[in-house]
Amino acid sequence: MARAFLFVLDSFGVGGAQDAEAYGDLGANTLGHIAEFCAAGIGDRAGLREGPLTLPNMSSLGLLEIAKLATGDYPAAMPMPERVFGLHGAANEVSRGKDTPSGHWEIAGAPVMFDWGYFPTEGDAFPPELVEAICREGNIAGILGNCHASGTEVIARLGEEHIRSGKPICYTSSDSVFQIAAHETHFGLDRLLELCQVVRELLDPLNIGRVIARPFIGESPETFARTGNRRDYSVPPPEPTLLDRLVRGGRSVHAVGKIGDIFAHQGVTRVIKATGNHDIMQASLAAMDEAAIGDLVFSNLVDFDMLYGHRRDVPGYAAALEAFDLMIPDIHRRLKPGDLVILTADHGCDPTWRGTDHTRERVPIMAFGPGIRSRSIGIRSTYADIAETIASHLSIAPGPHGRSFL
Numbered sequence: 001m002a003r004a005f006l007f008v009l010d011s012f013g014v015g016g017a018q019d020a021e022a023y024g025d026l027g028a029n030t031l032g033h034i035a036e037f038c039a040a041g042i043g044d045r046a047g048l049r050e051g052p053l054t055l056p057n058m059s060s061l062g063l064l065e066i067a068k069l070a071t072g073d074y075p076a077a078m079p080m081p082e083r084v085f086g087l088h089g090a091a092n093e094v095s096r097g098k099d100t101p102s103g104h105w106e107i108a109g110a111p112v113m114f115d116w117g118y119f120p121t122e123g124d125a126f127p128p129e130l131v132e133a134i135c136r137e138g139n140i141a142g143i144l145g146n147c148h149a150s151g152t153e154v155i156a157r158l159g160e161e162h163i164r165s166g167k168p169i170c171y172t173s174s175d176s177v178f179q180i181a182a183h184e185t186h187f188g189l190d191r192l193l194e195l196c197q198v199v200r201e202l203l204d205p206l207n208i209g210r211v212i213a214r215p216f217i218g219e220s221p222e223t224f225a226r227t228g229n230r231r232d233y234s235v236p237p238p239e240p241t242l243l244d245r246l247v248r249g250g251r252s253v254h255a256v257g258k259i260g261d262i263f264a265h266q267g268v269t270r271v272i273k274a275t276g277n278h279d280i281m282q283a284s285l286a287a288m289d290e291a292a293i294g295d296l297v298f299s300n301l302v303d304f305d306m307l308y309g310h311r312r313d314v315p316g317y318a319a320a321l322e323a324f325d326l327m328i329p330d331i332h333r334r335l336k337p338g339d340l341v342i343l344t345a346d347h348g349c350d351p352t353w354r355g356t357d358h359t360r361e362r363v364p365i366m367a368f369g370p371g372i373r374s375r376s377i378g379i380r381s382t383y384a385d386i387a388e389t390i391a392s393h394l395s396i397a398p399g400p401h402g403r404s405f406l
């Protein structure tokens with residue numbers, strides 16, 4: 001018997017998705033474009049980082065081979081490692097949405113084979129009868145926004161009016177989401193979370209994946225800042241996931257960061273809240289020490305996506321990758337015989353791409369642990385192969401989707 005540790009680097013795509021064109025994402029490549037920009041000297045930021053993208057630990061886990069497999073090209077100017085160890089490959093997504101729940105549920109063995117509801121890009125995003133119901137049931141005078149937007153921009157634009165009027169800022173994106181930004185003290189955090197729960201129920205008939213609370217602080221566009229009190233209210237996954245199967249088998253699932261919220265708290269025995277990649281990693285490392293034989297520790301590193309991908313910030317994304325890479329030896333130090341670690345991603349969010357949304361891409365799979373030999377696992381046809389690999393490693397019965405690559 002063994003333990004498993006699964007890390008999702010949120011939005012760290014490697015390009016090459018065969019169906020990218022259907023999403024307007026032909027050529028999108030999160031890793032490839034960050035490496036290209038860094039190689040050309042446009043990934044530099046004074047005091048933060050400079051020069052070619054340098055990820056020695058992930059390169060030793062096969063990241064450069066993965067990029068070559070996914071797109072045919074090595075990423076620009078990244079030094080080749082002396083040797084590669086562990087299993088390495090890339091995976092296609094079969095779920096139709098390029099969103100966080102679809103990606104995570106497929107990684108956990110439950111692809112999303114139906115279409116989510118989305119809000120229109122032209123005119124008001126939300127139908128008038130929905131807005132009316134939200135105002136009535138949520139006891140608010142109206143809403144601001146009512147559009148597709150980037151969260152930080154919409155708060156800068158409407159934050160002061162929100163404070164004056166008490167109307168929450170409601171917006172969406174190309175994901176199946178209804179996001180509500182409101183001031184933590186002027187509007188109140190508890191009130192925002194209650195409003196999100198009201199809206200969650202109103203949206204169920206529209207098949208919307210998530211309602212997200214985006215609390216913020218500050219008193220002016222220059223000082224407005226979102227806080228770590230974000231909450232996601234997701235619909236439950238469409239069928240039992242690896243997490244449910246583990247819990248049913250008496251195992252513990254330790255969910256770090258956003259994982260609990262993403263799975264609507266189903267199949268989660270322990271929620272470990274942490275904000276920011278550094279603290280999420282520290283919490284994950286502590287959970288690795290505490291995990292018993294047969295357990296899964298499942299972590300989501302959200303900064304890559306939320307702070308850098310959606311913000312189209314190449315130096316920020318590159319610096320976050322380099323900082324994460326430096327923490328990989330801390331993972332190695334905690335491994336015991338029989339342990340398996342998998343690093344992967346849920347979708348792309350190419351910071352050089354048009355707009356501010358996710359990009360359809362293949363995702364990397366780096367799987368390693370004591371006794372795991374080095375080998376390419378090629379291009380997998382679904383992220384669900386990750387769930388089945390963990391199921392096989394932890395000796396639970398196979399599920400209906402995907403195949404183990406062990």
Ligand SMILES: O=P(O)(O)O[C@H]1O[C@H](CO)[C@@H](O)[C@H]1O
Nearest residue numbers: 149150151152173175177310
């Ligand atoms: O622009 P912000 O508020 O970060 O929103 C982004 O975060 C949402 C959830 O991850 C995505 O749907 C995208 O809209």
Ligand SMILES: [Mn+2]
Nearest residue numbers: 010011100346
């Ligand atoms: Mn995501």
Ligand SMILES: [Mn+2]
Nearest residue numbers: 305306310358
């Ligand atoms: Mn995102």
